[in-house]
Amino acid sequence: MIIQLSNNIKEQEQNVLLQKLSDLNIKSNLISTQFKNYIVGIPKVDFDIRSIGNLAGIEDIHRVSDDYKLVSKKWKVNNTVIDLGDNVTIGGDELAIMAGPCSIEGEEQIENTVQHLVKNNIKIMRGGVYKPRSSPYAFRGMGMDGLKLFYKHCSENGIKVITEVMQVSQVEEMLDYVDIFQVGARNSQNFNLLDILGQVDKPVMIKRGMSGTINELLASAEYVFSNGNEKIILCERGIRTYENAYRNTLDLNAIPILKEKSHLPVIVDPSHGIGLRQHVATMALAGVMCGADGIIIETHENPEKAFSDGQQTLYYRQAEKLYQKMRLTKELVEKF
Ligand code: PEP
Ligand code: MN
Numbered sequence: 131m132i133i134q135l136s137n138n139i140k141e142q143e144q145n146v147l148l149q150k151l152s153d154l155n156i157k158s159n160l161i162s163t164q165f166k167n168y169i170v171g172i173p174k175v176d177f178d179i180r181s182i183g184n185l186a187g188i189e190d191i192h193r194v195s196d197d198y199k200l201v202s203k204k205w206k207v208n209n210t211v212i213d214l215g216d217n218v219t220i221g222g223d224e225l226a227i228m229a230g231p232c233s234i235e236g237e238e239q240i241e242n243t244v245q246h247l248v249k250n251n252i253k254i255m256r257g258g259v260y261k262p263r264s265s266p267y268a269f270r271g272m273g274m275d276g277l278k279l280f281y282k283h284c285s286e287n288g289i290k291v292i293t294e295v296m297q298v299s300q301v302e303e304m305l306d307y308v309d310i311f312q313v314g315a316r317n318s319q320n321f322n323l324l325d326i327l328g329q330v331d332k333p334v335m336i337k338r339g340m341s342g343t344i345n346e347l348l349a350s351a352e353y354v355f356s357n358g359n360e361k362i363i364l365c366e367r368g369i370r371t372y373e374n375a376y377r378n379t380l381d382l383n384a385i386p387i388l389k390e391k392s393h394l395p396v397i398v399d400p401s402h403g404i405g406l407r408q409h410v411a412t413m414a415l416a417g418v419m420c421g422a423d424g425i426i427i428e429t430h431e432n433p434e435k436a437f438s439d440g441q442q443t444l445y446y447r448q449a450e451k452l453y454q455k456m457r458l459t460k461e462l463v464e465k466f
Pocket of ligand 2: 428
């Protein structure tokens with residue numbers, strides 16, 4: 131059960147409500163976000179919401195039977211649109227395209243990427259400065275030095291920055307240099323990290339864990355929301371199955387299912403999803419056809435020389451073609 135409290139609820143009215151819920155043996159969680167105050171009630175037994183519906187200070191009340199509550203579509207009719215400022219939104223009418231290298235490698239690479247993005251009217255640049263790598267000997271990112279350069283060049287050119295945060299201790303130092311925090315697949319259920327990201331005023335994109343279920347992804351999003359941050363984006367990036375002909379199995383089923391279950395925007399990552407450059411565009415277009423709100427792809431001026439994930443990284447000329455096709459596909463999806 132979700133109770134939306136009115137903005138001008140009096141303390142005494144809130145106390146009456148909490149007492150009433152306690153009398154009904156309902157566990158109450160009081161949640162304050164950037165936008166609103168809620169009570170998430172977990173009733174032990176079924177009860178009639180009409181018995182509290184007319185108490186003072188309640189704006190709206192909804193029964194939500196899912197395990198996750200605040201990220202469920204059951205109580206929120208309008209989908210969440212994330213406003214990054216400067217007319218950049220995620221979850222609105224326009225397809226959100228995020229593009230850039232797997233890893234930030236240096237200033238020249240950032241400048242080249244920014245130029246490529248500006249030319250193609252892409253408003254969000256991706257790039258890791260803290261990289262989760264399977265081998266400790268692989269390139270693990272430029273850290274804060276790289277992030278500061280990344281942010282500088284992007285903000286000077288009206289481009290928003292999305293980058294991965296790997297641990298709790300990095301959140302504060304990164305805060306002023308990111309527009310969207312990315313939680314990687316390997317951290318999808320790092321609940322301490324999710325708790326902290328729920329307390330910052332920056333959007334958070336949560337990638338689905340390699341063996342994460344849809345419900346687990348939504349429960350991770352619930353951690354962020356219930357800590358106070360409503361600006362959440364879900365990302366399907368492929369799951370690990372028995373199939374080894376490609377890097378991961380991009381689960382296109384997840385897109386309509388997530389859109390059905392949640393009001394949060396859904397982004398698809400075909401680069402990690404299939405992991406093969408020659409098929410990234412096909413899967414990106416499939417993602418748009420399936421109703422994704424946006425696509426995140428890896429692109430580099432010279433993928434053969436990329437410090438990480440070169441095999442799934444598009445050349446600029448391939449990426450350019452794809453942007454056009456994705457935009458046309460989105461138009462088609464909207465039309466019918
Ligand atoms: C990435 O986006 O570069 C990345 C490491 O992704 P994932 O967490 O999905 O593997
Ligand atoms: Mn990568």
